[in-house]
Amino acid sequence: MNLLGKIFIVLIFVMSLVFTSLIVAVYSTHTNWRDVVMRPADQVGPGKPLGLRYQLENEKQLVQELQNRADALTKQLNAQRLAHQQAIAKLETESARLFEELEQLKKTHAALVEENNRTLASLAALQEETASLRAEVEGGVIGGKKVIGLREEIRLVQRDRDAQFQRVVQLTDELNQLLNQLQAIKDRNMSLAQELANAQSVLRKYGLKPHPELYEDVPPQVEGVVLAVTNQGNVEISIGSDDGLVKGHKLDVYRAGPVSTYLGRIEVIEAAPDRAVCRIIPEYRKGEMQRGDFVASRIN
DSSP states (O other): EEEEEHHHHHHHHHHHHHHHHHHHHHHHHHOHHHHHHHHOGGGGGGGOOOOOOHHHHHHHHHHHHHHHHHHHHHHHHHHHHHHHHHHHHHHHHHHHHHHHHHHHHHHHHHHHHHHHHHHHHHHHHHHHHHHHHHHHHOOOOTTTEEEHHHHHHHHHHHHHHHHHHHHHHHHHHHHHHHHHHHHHHHHHHHHHHHHHHHHHHHHEEEEEOOOOOOOOSOOOSOOOEEEEETSSSEEESSSSGGGGGTOOEEEEEOOSSSSEEEEEEEEEEEEEOOOOEEEOOOGOSSSSSOOOEEEESSSO
């Protein structure tokens, strides 16, 4: 064996040692990625955390629980907002009715006061006339002529005066009753105003407006599936009016898979209790819709 052969033998031996060292180093740093992803809870220990797949499932479950809680709080807030709106509308209607009654009572009071003034003026005139007639009766002869029948006229006048006086008394009683009713209405109006102020205070406390705007075209949080696709470009879905859908609500359609595919948007044109018929909005169409595709008011 010559010198060159010996050199190659030594080089082969050295390279064998180098490759052996590399193999040992690679094996010592090797990670079993399947265990990292698929390790179940019963195999968790020091240096062995729960598999990424199970961690992801736990996080999804936590997200779903938080979403359900948020939906429940939203429904409760909407119910409170509706109750507050109804209370405000009722108070405003009652207040308007009381104001109308108050204006009517003011007009009636003014008419009664005017009639009472006329009655008092008539009574004063009658009293003056009675005094004149009494003077005529006591004189016996007026202007050289004997006047007879004055007592009878006086009695008639007195009878009329008494009737007018009774009328004045009756009108005065009616006026007092109306004034009492007016005072009761004023007290009731103040009570309603205080209740309205309290209601508005409660609304402000919860950050609500006394006259919130309503958006009927915003659909509730719903999810369903496509039941059928017609030749006219309409689709039938598995959710309807019992889920809160009404005509004009817009929903998104997607197909589930390893990667969800957005297919387009549809608009409700007819809603039954357990299903609805929708038209496909052309400008949002991204693919062909078919039976089994998913429908949602919002895609997370």
